[in-house]
Structures are given as structure tokens and as C-alpha cells.
Amino acid sequence: xxxxxxIVDVASTExxxxxxxxxxxxxxxPFEYEQHYVRYLGETRPVPVATLCPxxxxxxxxxxxxxxxxxxxxxxxxxxxxxxxxxxxxxASFAAFLEGPHNAAALEMAQRWLGQAPRPxxxxxxxxxxxxxxLAACIHNALLAGQQxxxxxxxGSLVTRIRRGFTDPEATARANRWxxxxxxxxxLVLDDLGKVHPGKDVSWVExxxxxxxxxxxxxxxxxxxxxxWKSGALAERxxxxxxxxxxxxxxxxxxxxxxxxxxxxxxxxx
Ligand SMILES: Nc1ncnc2c1ncn2[C@@H]1O[C@H](COP(=O)(O)OP(=O)(O)O)[C@@H](O)[C@H]1O
Ligand SMILES: [Mg+2]
Ligand SMILES: [Zn+2]
Numbered sequence: 001x002x003x004x005x006x007i008v009d010v011a012s013t014e015x016x017x018x019x020x021x022x023x024x025x026x027x028x029x030p031f032e033y034e035q036h037y038v039r040y041l042g043e044t045r046p047v048p049v050a051t052l053c054p055x056x057x058x059x060x061x062x063x064x065x066x067x068x069x070x071x072x073x074x075x076x077x078x079x080x081x082x083x084x085x086x087x088x089x090x091x092a093s094f095a096a097f098l099e100g101p102h103n104a105a106a107l108e109m110a111q112r113w114l115g116q117a118p119r120p121x122x123x124x125x126x127x128x129x130x131x132x133x134x135l136a137a138c139i140h141n142a143l144l145a146g147q148q149x150x151x152x153x154x155x156g157s158l159v160t161r162i163r164r165g166f167t168d169p170e171a172t173a174r175a176n177r178w179x180x181x182x183x184x185x186x187x188l189v190l191d192d193l194g195k196v197h198p199g200k201d202v203s204w205v206e207x208x209x210x211x212x213x214x215x216x217x218x219x220x221x222x223x224x225x226x227x228x229w230k231s232g233a234l235a236e237r238x239x240x241x242x243x244x245x246x247x248x249x250x251x252x253x254x255x256x257x258x259x260x261x262x263x264x265x266x267x268x269x270x
Contacts, residue, residue, distance in 0.1 A: 015036065015038045016037050017037065018035055020035045022051065024056050025051045026052050027055070031054070033049060035047070069147055073148070080185050084153055084157060085140065085152045092134050092138050093141055094111065098258075098262065100258055100259070102256035102259065103131055103135065105254070106126075107135065109251060110124075110138065110139055110253075113139070113224075114143075118220060120249045121225065121246055122139075122222070122223075122253075123225045123250050123252040123253070125253070125255070126228070126254055127228060128228060129261070130255045131258070132192075132226035133226055135255065136191055140189050148186065150185060150186065151181045151185030151188050153178055153189065153191065154192055155190055155193040156192050158175060158179070158208070159198065159205060161174055179212065182212045184215070184219075186221060187222055188216065188222075189223075189224045189226075192226060192228075193209070193227040193229075194227050197237055202236070202237070203239075205239065206238060210239065213245035231243050
């Protein structure tokens with residue numbers, strides 16, 4: 001019968017509130033808030049309230065959101081980070097980027113691309129030594145700095161690894177992990193696509209890269225591609241289906257060799 005009494009009592013609860021002053025636990029400044037009361041079982045009780053001033057409560061919430069974002073990023077990167085970028089490119093940044101007539105358009109497009117939502121694919125085309133990988137690394141590192149997960153895959157390493165896998169199961173397992181990451185990473189940098197000519201049989205290379213391109217197309221995940229080859233020549237090396245998938249809706253930009261080679265001082269320490 002006690003329960004029923006309690007229910008009846010709650011039904012006839014009286015409540016009220018008043019403005020009171022409290023001291024914030026965080027900044028130790030006084031602040032006013034509305035203290036609510038309820039009458040329950042014949043007793044007047046204050047409704048528990050936060051002990052932070054509005055500004056500190058908001059700061060705390062923002063910190064929680066940031067912390068959660070960082071945790072998600074760390075979880076994702078535990079998976080997408082691997083050794084492909086290399087220590088040389090790990091130091092690449094837009095801040096250190098040496099700009100000239102040969103790469104100004106590519107730089108501008110890369111920065112504009114970063115600001116897009118959603119982002120299309122970005123194709124960076126130019127000869128060896130023109131700074132394609134450096135620019136892609138600037139993008140990669142800017143994404144990381146913004147806690148946006150990104151996976152770097154060297155297309156040549158993948159082809160080599162799969163080829164080796166024809167005789168070495170361990171290499172196959174490794175290649176499959178790279179493939180899965182390449183298919184699912186929120187942003188993929190596919191560096192040096194078409195670097196390795198597959199020889200007479202292009203079909204397994206085409207299948208490999210088509211799998212990546214198709215999965216990313218399906219899930220609307222952007223890919224940054226660097227390559228030495230314009231579309232015709234690239235199609236010969238990785239298959240026309242791959243090129244057309246990657247080029248769909250993509251931004252493309254050319255980059256030329258610098259008039260004088262980059263000085264070694266421009267490189268990050270090894
Ligand atoms: N914009 C740039 N600013 C500073 N250094 C650069 C820049 N572009 C390229 N480099 C340097 O020039 C060299 C060749 O660049 P890289 O990106 O490897 O060329 P690619 O990938 O086109 O063959 C690297 O040592 C790189 O660090
Ligand atoms: Mg390169
Ligand atoms: Zn406060």
C-alpha cells in the first residue's frame with residue numbers, strides 16, 4: 001500500500017522555482033540560475049542542477065565534442081595509417097610549399113578542393129619530379145591536422161605486393177588489408193597510379209583498381225590520384241574502366257617540373 005500512497009503523493013506534487021546565486025565550480029565566478037523545487041512525500045526538495053556557469057557548461061560540452069572527435073579520428077587512423085607516405089613526405093605542408101608558375105594552378109586547386117563538401121576526386125598529373133606526391137602529401141597532412149582520416153596508398157607498392165602474392169600468401173594478406181583500407185578510407189590518396197606497367201596482362205591490375213574505384217564511387221568517397229599519365233596512356237596501364245570511374249566528376253590539374261630542381265633544404269629531414 002505504501003507504493004500507492006507514493007503515487008498519490010506525486011500526483012499532488014507542488015513545484016516552484018526561484019532565482020538563486022551559486023559559484024561556478026570551474027571558473028569560481030558567481031552566476032545566477034533558476035532553482036526548481038518539487039514537493040515530494042511532504043518534503044520540499046531542490047531539483048539537482050549543474051554546478052557550472054552557462055559559459056563553462058558550454059566550454060565543457062565543446063571539449064567533450066572535440067574529445068569524441070579525436071577518439072573517432074584515432075580509432076580510424078589506427079587502421080588507415082601505414083608506412084606508405086614515408087618520412088620525407090610526412091614533413092610536407094602548405095606552409096612550406098614552394099610555389100612557382102609550374103605548380104601555382106595545382107596548389108590553388110588543391111586548396112580549393114580541401115574546402116569542398118562533398119569533395120570530388122582530384123587528379124594530379126605531371127612528370128616525375130614535378131612535385132605531385134609532395135602536393136598530395138600536403139593535402140594528406142592538412143587532413144590529418146584537421147583530424148580527418150585519410151589513407152595513403154602507393155599504387156606501385158600495391159601492384160608489386162599482389163604480384164608477389166602469387167607465390168607468397170603473406171604478401172597477399174598484406175595486399176588485401178591495403179585494398180580494404182583503400183576501399184573504405186574517408187579520403188584515399190592513390191599515389192603514382194600507372195607507375196608499374198603490368199605487362200601483357202592488364203586484367204588483374206584493372207580488376208584490382210576497379211574494385212577500389214567502384215567501392216569508393218558507390219560510397220561517394222573522394223580519391224586523390226597522382227599519375228604521370230594522361231588518360232589514354234593511363235588506361236593502357238590500369239584499364240579504361242578504372243580511368244573512367246576515377247575521372248567521373250573529378251577535378252584534374254597538371255603540374256610541371258620546376259625550372260630548377262628543388263633544393264635539398266626544402267626536404268624534410270630523413
Ligand atoms: N612545392 C614544393 N615545395 C617544396 N618541395 C617540393 C615541392 N614539390 C616537390 N618538392 C620536392 O621535390 C622532390 C620531388 O617531388 P615529388 O613530389 O616526389 O615529385 P613527383 O611525385 O611528381 O615525382 C621532393 O624531394 C619534394 O620534396
Ligand atoms: Mg611521386
Ligand atoms: Zn564558470
